Amino acid sequence: MPIQCSKCTEQRAVLKRPKTGQSLCKECFFIVFEEEIHHTIVSAQLFKPGETVAIGASGGKDSTVLAHVMKVLNERYKYGLNLMLLSVDEGITGYRDDSLETVKRNQEQYDLPLKIVSYEELYGWTMDAIVKQALDRGAKLLNVDKICTGHNADDLAETVLMNVLRGDIARLRRCTSISTSSGGEDVLPRCKPLKYAYEKEIVLYAYFKKLDYFSTECIYSPNAYRGHARAFLKDLESVRPSAIMAVLHSGENLSIKESVKMPVQGTCGRCGYISSQALCKACVLLEGLNRGLPKLGIGKHHRLHEKLLSQQPLSNAEERKLKAVDF
Amino acid sequence: MCQVDEEYNGLLESPVASSATKKCNKCKETTAALVLKPGESLCRGCFKEHFVHKFRAMLGKNRIIFPGEKVLLAVSGGSSSCAMLNQVQEGLGQNAHKKLRFKPGIVYIDEGCLLGQSTEKRQKTMAQINSLFKMTGFPHHIIPLEMVLNLPPSVLEPVHLATDDPAGSYKEAVDHFMQSSPVHSVDPRVDRSELSALTDATNPQLIAEAQTQTLQELFSRVKTLTAKEDLLHTLRRHLLVSTARTEGYSKLMLGENCTRLAVKLLANIALGRGAQLAVDTAFCDPRYGDIVAVKPMRDYTAKEISLYNYMWNVPYVFIPSLETKTADKSSIQRLTESFVVKLQVDFPSTVSTIYRTGEKLQTASVTEDIERAPLKCLFCMCTLDTALGETSAFQATLISEQLSNVGTTPMQASLRPDTQTKCGAPCDQQDGEEHCQAQAVCCSHKGGDSMNLESLLCYSCQQTVKDMTSVEFLPQYIMSEAQRRNRRSQIRHEISEFLLTEDGDSPSIKADS
Numbered sequence: 112m113p114i115q116c117s118k119c120t121e122q123r124a125v126l127k128r129p130k131t132g133q134s135l136c137k138e139c140f141f142i143v144f145e146e147e148i149h150h151t152i153v154s155a156q157l158f159k160p161g162e163t164v165a166i167g168a169s170g171g172k173d174s175t176v177l178a179h180v181m182k183v184l185n186e187r188y189k190y191g192l193n194l195m196l197l198s199v200d201e202g203i204t205g206y207r208d209d210s211l212e213t214v215k216r217n218q219e220q221y222d223l224p225l226k227i228v229s230y231e232e233l234y235g236w237t238m239d240a241i242v243k244q245a246l247d248r249g250a251k252l253l254n255v256d257k258i259c260t261g262h263n264a265d266d267l268a269e270t271v272l273m274n275v276l277r278g279d280i281a282r283l284r285r286c287t288s289i290s291t292s293s294g295g296e297d298v299l300p301r302c303k304p305l306k307y308a309y310e311k312e313i314v315l316y317a318y319f320k321k322l323d324y325f326s327t328e329c330i331y332s333p334n335a336y337r338g339h340a341r342a343f344l345k346d347l348e349s350v351r352p353s354a355i356m357a358v359l360h361s362g363e364n365l366s367i368k369e370s371v372k373m374p375v376q377g378t379c380g381r382c383g384y385i386s387s388q389a390l391c392k393a394c395v396l397l398e399g400l401n402r403g404l405p406k407l408g409i410g411k412h413h414r415l416h417e418k419l420l421s422q423q424p425l426s427n428a429e430e431r432k433l434k435a436v437d438f
Numbered sequence: 439m440c441q442v443d444e445e446y447n448g449l450l451e452s453p454v455a456s457s458a459t460k461k462c463n464k465c466k467e468t469t470a471a472l473v474l475k476p477g478e479s480l481c482r483g484c485f486k487e488h489f490v491h492k493f494r495a496m497l498g499k500n501r502i503i504f505p506g507e508k509v510l511l512a513v514s515g516g517s518s519s520c521a522m523l524n525q526v527q528e529g530l531g532q533n534a535h536k537k538l539r540f541k542p543g544i545v546y547i548d549e550g551c552l553l554g555q556s557t558e559k560r561q562k563t564m565a566q567i568n569s570l571f572k573m574t575g576f577p578h579h580i581i582p583l584e585m586v587l588n589l590p591p592s593v594l595e596p597v598h599l600a601t602d603d604p605a606g607s608y609k610e611a612v613d614h615f616m617q618s619s620p621v622h623s624v625d626p627r628v629d630r631s632e633l634s635a636l637t638d639a640t641n642p643q644l645i646a647e648a649q650t651q652t653l654q655e656l657f658s659r660v661k662t663l664t665a666k667e668d669l670l671h672t673l674r675r676h677l678l679v680s681t682a683r684t685e686g687y688s689k690l691m692l693g694e695n696c697t698r699l700a701v702k703l704l705a706n707i708a709l710g711r712g713a714q715l716a717v718d719t720a721f722c723d724p725r726y727g728d729i730v731a732v733k734p735m736r737d738y739t740a741k742e743i744s745l746y747n748y749m750w751n752v753p754y755v756f757i758p759s760l761e762t763k764t765a766d767k768s769s770i771q772r773l774t775e776s777f778v779v780k781l782q783v784d785f786p787s788t789v790s791t792i793y794r795t796g797e798k799l800q801t802a803s804v805t806e807d808i809e810r811a812p813l814k815c816l817f818c819m820c821t822l823d824t825a826l827g828e829t830s831a832f833q834a835t836l837i838s839e840q841l842s843n844v845g846t847t848p849m850q851a852s853l854r855p856d857t858q859t860k861c862g863a864p865c866d867q868q869d870g871e872e873h874c875q876a877q878a879v880c881c882s883h884k885g886g887d888s889m890n891l892e893s894l895l896c897y898s899c900q901q902t903v904k905d906m907t908s909v910e911f912l913p914q915y916i917m918s919e920a921q922r923r924n925r926r927s928q929i930r931h932e933i934s935e936f937l938l939t940e941d942g943d944s945p946s947i948k949a950d951s
């Protein structure tokens with residue numbers, strides 16, 4: 112016997128919502144999914160009318176769905192936003208080439224302006240690990256007021272778990288916030304409208320809407336520890352689907368002792384971008400490449416920051432550790 | 439973690455290589471008997487000293503247990519709580535260094551009924567436990583879980599004691615104790631006759647078959663093992679606290695070790711207990727007011743305890759629980775345990791890192807004034823964490839449920855956020871069984887009365903109740919207390935406009951928060 116949609120009670124249900132377990136028909140699912148994001152945007156007051164908002168577009172499912180939903184909601188509820196796509200070309204062969212093609216197609220499909228900034232344009236080097244800054248800097252070039260990214264509930268829950276496993280209390284405290292306010296002139300406020308959307312529902316939405324997205328994992332992304340947190344979260348979800356929301360709820364309600372020391376947000380001594388250290392990671396990595404020490408910046412080298420800032424040479428012992436391995 | 443290998447490659451010696459002939463790191467004389475962690479090998483004697491010191495230092499440092507105080511040790515028969523019992527025994531011994539000065543008693547709760555054990559089997563287990571406890575000479579209470587059905591509703595209200603600064607009075611109490619009493623005054627063997635009577639009174643033979651059935655009915659209404667374990671934990675705590683009260687104990691000692699607490703912390707995050715993490719894992723748990731729960735074993739890893747029990751022949755018994763012989767993915771608690779244990783193999787600092795994360799979290803402050811105290815969860819007695827802003831995971835879930843239901847247009851849902859806190863969805867509009875399941879107990883549909891249980895529970899306990907098909911078999915003390923609280927909040931709501939508060943807050947806001 113076909114199951115009926117629990118919302119309209121007329122159509123045949125085509126899916127069981129991973130989030131609540133209710134059965135819905137296609138149309139009702141679209142409405143519900145979009146309305147939930149609308150509710151998130153309205154209740155958290157993510158945007159103001161007239162703002163220019165850049166959607167961080169990678170060509171993946173999250174950003175594709177985000178771009179689609181943002182466009183739909185902007186028209187339906189008259190947010191009055193000036194939307195655009197912003198993409199970063201990291202120069203990762205195979206991965207980015209294809210995904211950028213997807214973004215370019217999205218641009219036509221959604222009729223949104225697209226800007227692709229490449230690492231070469233920004234830094235003169237092509238490599239990973241500077242993604243966040245690249246987005247900010249790219250957005251600055253375009254006079255954007257806000258950036259929204261496609262982080263979903265699974266991503267955030269995973270981050271909460273990972274920060275507990277790593278004991279990173281500072282990140283634990285801020286990782287669940289839906290938007291970051293502007294930290295300085297150089298930093299744009301960011302927000303995550305998909306914060307309460309399950310990854311599975313995003314896939315379902317993209318599938319039923321037949322959205323065009325690129326579905327390969329970034330070859331640079333899986334870090335060992337995050338991988339554990341991810342696998343654990345997926346297992347939790349299979350035991351109890353509401354666990355993802357429960358982890359988010361936990362993350363939102365953690366209260367941290369006042370006596371615990373928190374790293375202070377400062378600015379990088381070289382480029383002026385936000386950094387908790389004397390030099391930001393991007394500058395340390397660049398410095399390493401310029402000095403012919405490729406391992407500089409991989410791991411922690413706080414002690415060396417002073418020397419780097421004042422252009423002093425490193426000692427032999429220090430250099431030896433940071434040189435590339437000879438084969 | 440990974441840096442040690444990268445930077446100090448070759449500098450580290452392999453701890454395994456020469457462990458057979460290695461000398462103890464501490465006394466540097468005797469041959470080491472065990473490797474506690476890489477680079478820390480100890481001989482038998484030094485290990486014992488280390489273990490014993492840790493226990494007494496934990497109690498001494500925290501200054502919570504006063505001399506002469508009656509302390510109830512919750513012993514499950516497992517290795518951790520038996521090691522705790524052993525430490526207390528040793529600490530009370532005549533020639534103990536830094537002698538412990540409290541009066542211990544032991545409690546064991548028999549949960550055999552939940553596993554469908556026969557009366558004979560349960561009696562056998564209890565006899566085993568009884569002989570274990572008898573050897574200590576401490577007063578002991580062996581209580582079947584069925585006793586939870588006889589608890590008074592008052593168990594669910596924390597009892598507030600007017601206390602002055604405990605840190606200051608601790609020293610006075612110690613001095614007073616030292617002066618007034620000769621060394622032998624603490625004799626744990628006093629209440630012997632009294633206790634044997636008690637043990638007989640709670641003999642399972644006298645437990646009515648009906649009570650066992652009621653409890654089994656209750657648990658058969660719980661659909662998931664996750665919720666079963668959570669409910670059992672809640673009921674067990676209520677029974678422990680109530681036993682401590684009726685038997686005149688003022689502290690409850692729990693044997694949870696570091697590994698256990700790390701698992702619990704992570705599982706609690708997955709269960710949505712983020713707001714209560716600190717209370718659940720800290721040394722001192724003040725949520726019950728007069729009975730303070732302490733965890734003196736929280737600095738020991740499971741490995742340390744096993745080694746100690748093995749080397750010094752500490753007796754413990756294996757008693758199956760709900761989790762025994764279940765698959766990794768049968769419950770959140772079980773899954774978390776296997777996850778942490780497996781990760782610990784590859785990353786030996788996993789447990790301690792999680793545990794230390796817990797240390798940095800805030801313990802909710804205990805408000806002395808009962809009238810002004812924030813509302814507490816009916817089950818776990820923690821401060822309610824459901825009065826949140828519009829943008830929260832809790833509200834987002836409610837919106838999701840509401841939107842997917844019949845007859846709610848999108849606009850209605852977003853326009854009526856205030857109706858959601860009362861109940862997950864508009865129940866009166868539900869007719870099909872299909873969606874009723876999602877909020878089975880919402881408004882106690884199947885329980886018959888229109889009681890609103892969910893609003894009295896914290897986020898996580900709501901999840902547990904959602905996994906139940908019916909709440910009608912919940913123990914009477916919980917139901918009566920729920921009715922009382924509902925009536926009270928109704929009255930408060932009715933008179934809200936006439937109430938004045940000190941800081942000018944609208945009373946209705948306070949009642950809801």
